Amino acid sequence: MGGVTKIVLAGAYGHGRSHLENLRGLAARGLVELAGVCDVRPVEADRLHGLGTPEQARPDGLAELIERTGAEITILCTPINTHADLAVTALRAGSHLLLEKPPAASLADFERIAAAVGESGLACQVGFQSLGxxxxxxxxxxxxxxxxxxxxxxxxxxxxxxxxxxxxxxxxxxxxxxxxxxxxxxxxxxxxxxxxxxxxxxxxxxxxxxxxxxxxxxxxxxxxxxxxxxxxxxxxxxxxxxxxxxxxxxxxxxxxxxxxxxxxxxxxxxxxxxxxxxxxHPRANLLENLVAHIRTGEELLVPPAxxxxxxxxxxxxxxxxxxxxxxxxxxxxxxxxxxxxxxxxxxxxxxxxxxxxxxxDVAWAATRELRVAGTPVASYVWRPDLPVTDAPRPYLHPVRTLTGTEVTEFRPADHAHHLGVSLAVADVGAVNFWGGRTFVRDQGPTWLGDHGRQRHDVFTELEDGFREALTWLGPDGTAVAREERTVLARPAGEAWALDFAFTLVVREPLEIRSSACKGRPGAGYGGFFWRAPRDAANLAVFTGEAEGEQDVHGSRSPWLALVSDAWSLVFVQTGPVDPWFVRVSEYPGVGPALAWDRPLAVADTLTRRVVTVVADGRLDRAAAAKLAGAAP
CATH class of the missing domain: 3.30.360.10 (Dihydrodipicolinate Reductase; domain 2)
Incomplete structure (x- = not known):
């Protein structure tokens, strides 16, 4: 081959203007000639100033345009999703290719282009200018x-x-x-x-x-x-x-x-x-390099590989x-x-x-906001900066009523590992995912260095919240379990409801244990856990059948209410009903207990769901029961 290289440009608008400017420079040096322009709309003459009067066609006429003009190179600068089809068309029409970045909208489309390059024996230069x-x-x-x-x-x-x-x-x-x-x-x-x-x-x-x-x-x-x-x-x-x-x-x-x-x-x-x-440092002109590759065999700078x-x-x-x-x-x-x-x-x-x-430590990067009808009601911190002794895990804090009253407490002085609302388990296959000291039979609470952490892997958007994949890691970084968690926020009359569901998948059969399983009476905590504010006025707890910490603690009821003068929380278990772990006098905290007084064997998966209605003001038993009935 010899003489001026004929070029067809597909896509003369947007970034195509840069290619037109480059073509003017190379045409002035006698290296190239713009023989054709391909676009979804006519290209005005002033846009082609200094480039003659190239033939024009629409994208569906690219193959015919290449054939009519005898173009040796097609510059493809069209929407990303059109790259694969047009690139294959140009190559099959016998034209070398300068393909704008990104090469394609998917790896499968890229493979189609690469296959067409191989079949045609023609050259394809990808337009990553910096690689020159x-x-x-x-x-x-x-x-x-x-x-x-x-x-x-x-x-x-x-x-x-x-x-x-x-x-x-x-x-x-x-x-x-x-x-x-x-x-x-x-x-x-x-x-x-x-x-x-x-x-x-x-x-x-x-x-x-x-x-x-x-x-x-x-x-x-x-x-x-x-x-x-x-x-x-x-x-x-x-x-x-x-x-x-x-x-x-x-x-x-x-x-x-x-x-x-x-x-x-x-x-x-x-x-x-x-x-x-x-x-x-100097930079090579990718189109000029492609022309030289065709004319003299000069090494192509940015082939698809x-x-x-x-x-x-x-x-x-x-x-x-x-x-x-x-x-x-x-x-x-x-x-x-x-x-x-x-x-x-x-x-x-x-x-x-x-x-x-x-x-x-960027709030918008490590925190997700849950909203109900546009009102922010909870912040979900999914990559927390916490000491290892807290068993680092995603948590919800602050959680608020619709009027803005906070109903969670984070890292309080009495239990620094209480993190608003979280999924915390004292012992999963001998790993502490609760935080703090581990209870040892005949020894008591002991620092063991057995703390695990829950690692966020990926989010999936849902209409009222999100689905999250997590990995539960042991102290040495080994995966103990994987989890799929769903967190939703939705209206509930004049209140709102937090819907928290999880499925834990274990790598091999293991046991979940609480401190009560190891000999500490009443310490059956472990699972979904809500730490409420200590300074709440006139705290009380009740179910449909019982009232007071002593009677409610350890009971099996589908719902439980923790109320104060300023706010009320109505917890509803759907599916299996676990005993309630409840604290009011020592500190305010509530959660269903996965392993109340005996180990829970998990052979494959474990699934639980808790819906919590968050209301302003103090609810009585009748009002709480009504909300609990409507919550699931």
């Missing part, structure tokens, strides 16, 4: 030389400002799915896709199988479907870790960057400017639960945009510490 930077091999050389010492990880930070109109610029903007198709237009997978691809390149982890696992924290401040503020931790099979923290809700624009952390030093690469620790690991990351994002909303009280809502105060500093801190948002 000489700064990446320069940084990899420093890493390989040992200059930075042992690499601890790579931290990535990106903070941009995007107006509200950015998320309405097209039908697919800010969407995870559209008309049943994957879109993947989120902060991690589109505007900051270069951040992930660059970090993977620096780590030498670009190809198939390089990623071991992906941990995601996806959020949105804007009223969109996808993420605009997110963090990720990528664990590589070689043992390295990459963390990413990005947002589109900052003030102004700062250049995103990555930091390589080594035992002997760090290196910082601003990938948008090719600045490596103050030294600017270099982006396979990125696509595995994108697939993890695609399959993840929908992003969580960030409540308005954590934002500054401007007329034209939304801002998260301090978010730029937070992304910087993430890159410096290799930490996720939830590990940086």
């Amino acid at each position: 930077s000489a700064a990446i091999p320069a940084l990899r050389k420093r890493i390989a030389s040992g200059e930075l010492g042992e690499i601890r990880g790579i931290g990535v930070a990106g903070a941009w400002e995007r107006p509200a109109e950015y998320f309405t610029r097209s039908t697919w903007s800010g969407r995870r799915r559209l008309n049943g198709q994957d879109m993947a237009d989120g902060a991690l997978t589109n505007p900051f896709a270069h951040a992930i691809a660059t970090a993977l390149a620096v780590a030498g982890a670009e190809e198939h199988g390089a990623i071991d696992s992906v941990e995601l924290e996806l959020f949105h401040a804007n009223p969109i479907e996808s993420d605009d503020t997110s963090a990720a931790r990528i664990r590589l099979v070689n043992g390295q870790v990459i963390t990413v923290a990005v947002t589109l809700c900052s003030t102004g624009r700062t250049e995103p960057y990555l930091i390589v952390h080594g035992s002997a030093g760090t290196a910082r690469l601003t990938y948008t400017t090719d600045d490596l620790d103050g030294t600017l 270099r982006t396979r690991a990125f696509m595995e990351f994108l697939e993890a994002v695609r399959l993840a639960p929908d992003p969580l909303p960030i409540a308005d009280e954590h934002q500054r809502v401007h007329a034209d945009r939304r801002e998260l105060p301090g978010i730029k500093e937070l992304t910087d801190l993430s890159a410096a510490r290799l930490a996720l948002f939830s590990e940086l």
Whole structure:
């Protein structure tokens, strides 16, 4: 082949403008000719200034446009969900391909493109411009030389400002799915896709199988479907870790960057400017490289294989639960945009510490708000910062009545391991998931170092709350059990109801025990547990049949009420009814006891559900019974 390379551009609007500008520069040098333009709408002549009068067609006529014009290369810059079909069309029509990032909206679509490339024998260059930077091999050389010492990880930070109109610029903007198709237009997978691809390149982890696992924290401040503020931790099979923290809700624009952390030093690469620790490096033009590859056999810079690991990351994002909303009280809502105060500093801190948002004491990242008819009624802290002796676990605190009165207490002086509302069990297969000292027969409460923790794994959004997967870990980090938890908040007349259900799945048969099982009379605690405020006035407890702590404690009744002058709590067990563990005089606390006075054997699964009606004011037995009857 020789002479000028004919090009077809599919997608002349949006980012297509950058490709038009690049084509002008290369056309002026006599390297390329824009022979055709393919778009869903006509392209105005002024947009094509300096590029002649290329033929035009709609996307469904791309193959014919390539054939008519004799185009050797198609630049594909269309909505993400159209990449696979149009890429395969172009390749089968005999055209090489410059494919805009992200390559596809799913790993399956990417595989379709890769297969078509292999079948056609044609070239495909993926448009990750940063991967054409000489700064990446320069940084990899420093890493390989040992200059930075042992690499601890790579931290990535990106903070941009995007107006509200950015998320309405097209039908697919800010969407995870559209008309049943994957879109993947989120902060991690589109505007900051270069951040992930660059970090993977620096780590030498670009190809198939390089990623071991992906941990995601996806959020949105804007009223969109996808993420605009997110963090990720990528664990590589070689043992390295990459963390990413990005947002589109900052003030102004700062250049995103990555930091390589080594035992002997760090290196910082601003990938948008090719600045490596103050030294600017050249960047190859990917279209020019593709032309040279076709003409002279020059090595292609970004073939699909270099982006396979990125696509595995994108697939993890695609399959993840929908992003969580960030409540308005954590934002500054401007007329034209939304801002998260301090978010730029937070992304910087993430890159410096290799930490996720939830590990940086950020209220909106580690806490979920439950609301009833728009009123916040409870905060769910799912990644708590607690001492190991508390048996760290997700908890609800504060929980409030509809008028705002708090009905939980957190880490009180008398029992620091009481955490509002939580699922706490004294002994699960000899691991303390309650916190505090462990009761030892003939010895009493003893510090044993046997504390476990409940690790949040993933959320699934539900209309009135969420479903959560957790892993219960022993002191050595071994999984003791897995749990699926459902937490809902819904109206209940003039009150509201907290619906808390869980299914515990054990790895192998084990026993659940309370301190009472080990010889401490009356200490049958363990399971769903609610610690109420100590300072409540005139506390009382009753069931439908009994009244007072002495008579209610250990009783089996479908419901129980704990009331004060300011608030009332009506606990309702659905399904199996366990004995009630009750404290009023020593401290106010209530919970069904899984192992009241004898061990509970769990061979496979254990399921329980408690619905708690939270009401303002003091309820009598008749009113409590009525609410209990309506609660399930």
